Amino acid sequence: xxxLEHQDEFRESxxxxxxxxxxxxxxxxxxxxxxxxxxxxxxxxxxxxxxxPYYERFVEKFPTMSALAEAEEEELLKQWEGLGYYSRxxxxxxxxxxxxxxxxxxxxxxxxxxxxxxxxxxxxxxxxLSIAYGIPEHAVDGNVMRVLSRLLIIEEDIxxxxxxxxxxxxxxxxxxxxDPSSFNQGLMELGATIxxxxxRCLLCPVRDFCAxxxxxxxxxxxxxTKKTKMKITPVASVVIRNEQGQWLxxxxxxxxxxxxxxxxxxxxxxxxxxxxxxxxxxYGIELHHCKALINFKHVFxxxxxxxxxxxxxLSSMTTIxxxxxxxxxxxVEALPKPVPVIKIWNEIKGNA
DNA sequence: AAAACGGGGAC
DNA sequence: GTCCCAGTTTT
Numbered sequence: 001x002x003x004l005e006h007q008d009e010f011r012e013s014x015x016x017x018x019x020x021x022x023x024x025x026x027x028x029x030x031x032x033x034x035x036x037x038x039x040x041x042x043x044x045x046x047x048x049x050x051x052x053p054y055y056e057r058f059v060e061k062f063p064t065m066s067a068l069a070e071a072e073e074e075e076l077l078k079q080w081e082g083l084g085y086y087s088r089x090x091x092x093x094x095x096x097x098x099x100x101x102x103x104x105x106x107x108x109x110x111x112x113x114x115x116x117x118x119x120x121x122x123x124x125x126x127x128x129l130s131i132a133y134g135i136p137e138h139a140v141d142g143n144v145m146r147v148l149s150r151l152l153i154i155e156e157d158i159x160x161x162x163x164x165x166x167x168x169x170x171x172x173x174x175x176x177x178x179d180p181s182s183f184n185q186g187l188m189e190l191g192a193t194i195x196x197x198x199x200r201c202l203l204c205p206v207r208d209f210c211a212x213x214x215x216x217x218x219x220x221x222x223x224x225t226k227k228t229k230m231k232i233t234p235v236a237s238v239v240i241r242n243e244q245g246q247w248l249x250x251x252x253x254x255x256x257x258x259x260x261x262x263x264x265x266x267x268x269x270x271x272x273x274x275x276x277x278x279x280x281x282x283y284g285i286e287l288h289h290c291k292a293l294i295n296f297k298h299v300f301x302x303x304x305x306x307x308x309x310x311x312x313x314l315s316s317m318t319t320i321x322x323x324x325x326x327x328x329x330x331x332v333e334a335l336p337k338p339v340p341v342i343k344i345w346n347e348i349k350g351n352a
Numbered sequence: 353a354a355a356a357c358g359g360g361g362a363c
Numbered sequence: 364g365t366c367c368c369a370g371t372t373t374t
Binding site for chain 1: 353354355356357358359360361362363
């Protein structure tokens with residue numbers, strides 16, 4: 001089935017535009033599958049401008065798969081600090097370890113095997129295969145669905161998982177067999193710079209092929225039902241300093257939100273029970289001279305923390321929880337911490 | 353199929 | 364405020 005008239009001309013217009021206009025990005029200066037892999041994982045749900053400095057530091061710190069395979073998780077998370085979706089980092093390391101142990105250090109060059117690696121889903125598999133190895137495989141992300149939904153007027157709801165299969169099929173039909181890397185990246189580059197949610201069609205190199213532009217319907221596509229009921233959670237974070245001037249940090253659980261990152265002991269404020277009682281009940285900590293620090297909101301993808309923070313002294317008689325310990329200022333700096341915790345820490349240091 | 357999973361930039 | 368970003372995993 002021919003899904004698009006003038007397929008060859010479309011490919012040529014897209015590819016010549018991409019080769020002429022593509023941004024000079026760090027991961028476009030290499031074809032090392034490991035580096036491409038790193039970049040694609042970092043770019044999941046994350047903008048290019050945010051990723052660039054993280055990518056540069058990461059490949060400098062872990063220049064080989066062996067280096068990453070041997071790294072401590074704390075060191076890994078410190079490199080990822082502030083980038084979000086921290087399971088990406090753990091999954092990347094797990095995947096790299098699989099490659100080192102089971103594939104002799106060579107990233108698999110077929111969809112079946114590469115997709116079996118931790119953290120490598122349908123998009124990342126296709127991206128690494130096409131960009132690093134030049135294999136004609138689909139790499140369908142949000143950009144590609146937006147571009148193709150307009151190009152072909154595909155009105156299926158892109159919020160529904162099975163809709164992506166439609167676009168994967170379209171890409172496999174359209175993809176340039178000679179340069180699948182530039183084709184896939186060209187679609188994404190177009191979506192990121194021209195065919196944006198608010199499209200700039202007058203700059204588009206393929207508008208003559210675009211069914212939505214022809215009908216003036218580009219603003220209506222893609223169709224996406226949204227629905228996020230944001231949950232609001234009031235929390236209190238207590239910064240505790242002992243008589244030696246050390247700070248009490250707790251490591252978050254290994255699963256769930258901000259897994260394994262460090263924080264000042266945090267309490268969910270579900271009822272109107274006093275903070276002191278909750279600290280005693282949940283942590284066995286007795287607070288003295290509790291002073292209010294700063295209050296702010298922190299928005300995650302599905303939760304908003306309404307966060308209160310306090311500075312308190314700890315009585316020397318109290319036992320501390322076994323998932324928490326005291327750290328010097330230098331040690332606190334070195335621990336991987338989520339952004340709201342860093343914000344509190346900066347407030348502490350500013351007051352000192 | 354839906355929810356969980358971070359953080360920031362653009363409007 | 365809303366949207367959504369070079370998505371994947373878990374439930």
